[in-house]
Amino acid sequence: MKAIRIDATGGPEVLQTVDCATPVPGAGEVLVKAAAIGAGKPDVLFRTGVYRWLPPLPAIPGAEMMGHVAAVGPGVEGLATGQPVLVYALKGGCYAEYNAVPVDAVTPLPASIDPDFAVTIPNYQVAHALLTEAARGARTRWIYINGAAGGIGSAVIDLCRIRGLAVIAGASSAEKCAFALARGATHALDYSRESVVERVLELTAGQGVDLSLDHLIGPKFTDTLGMLAPFGLVVSFNMLAGWPEQDLFRAMRAHLPRSPAVRCFTMHSYDSDPATRQRLMQETIELFSRQAVRPAIFRRMGLADARAAHELLDARAVLGKLVLHP
Secondary structure, three states, X not given: OEEEEEOOOOOHHHOXXXXXXXXXXXXOEEEEEEEEEEEOHHHHHHHHOOOOOOOOOOEOOOOEEEEEEEEEOOOOXXXXXXXXXXXXXXXXXXXXXXXXXXXXXXXXXXXOOOHHHHOOHHHHHHHHHHHOOOOOOOOOOEEEEOOOOOHXXXXXXXXXXXXXXXXXXXXXXXXXHHHHHXXXXXXXXXXXXXXXXXXXXXXXXXXXXXXXEEOOOOOOHHHHHHHEEEEEEXXXXXXXXXXXXXXXXXXXXXXXXXXXXXXXXXXXXXXXXXXXXXXXXXXXXXXXXXXXXXXXXXXXXXXXXXHXXXXXXXXXXXXXXXXXXX
């Protein structure tokens, strides 16, 4: 089979197309033949060696695959050959024509879901978890999300649209702001040109946002505490811009009259709670089954074009989701 492999971490040039043996599913494993493969920021973290759960090299990137069951290993029940499934492999392996994965990484899908849409389901699952599990107890009248034109950001906007929540989209260009507004954001601001705190307070009539979903953090992160409403919450689901310069707790105490809160979040929180992870997945799939969501597919590319796909990701040129076809 054809696969994309990295032998060392680095730039897009480390992605190489290789011929390798089609895997044979072992006990408790399912062999899936790919129909569509998702490409996103987690794959970039994998490729560059930043990903905390990076397996030993050489390794095949890719966490998202929609395909059909090609074979099952000993002990696997309830899955039939040819059945459409979603593979969500947090340790990679999906940039390939076939992938043998543990059965708990495989979720059956209704045949009605488009394969390209299916590989966005993990983005929507994360967005769903951010808005419900991670934000538990937060009053969500106003929401701010940065990186709003990406796979998770666009999914958050879509879910806020469904739930009737006002969302302020933060993005790094006028084009991305226009994209977020077209997706259903209430407002959009260009944080490469505008003061996020000032604009958020202006747009909320001084009230601030109840929930801020932040995957950037960065040196000036503590400044953003000033845009929270009373009892507002920041959920950090990545920190692509680096660490804050200022002491976080000291900054939180400076905003004590608003009782701010900060939570770090990862889907790996459910590694020891598979029942909750599966519930979130099924609730997300149900939205796709009734066509309640509108996934944004940026471009469809061949698996052999994975290097070019990562160049687009590195250039931050992707609006929505990149999909690779084997």
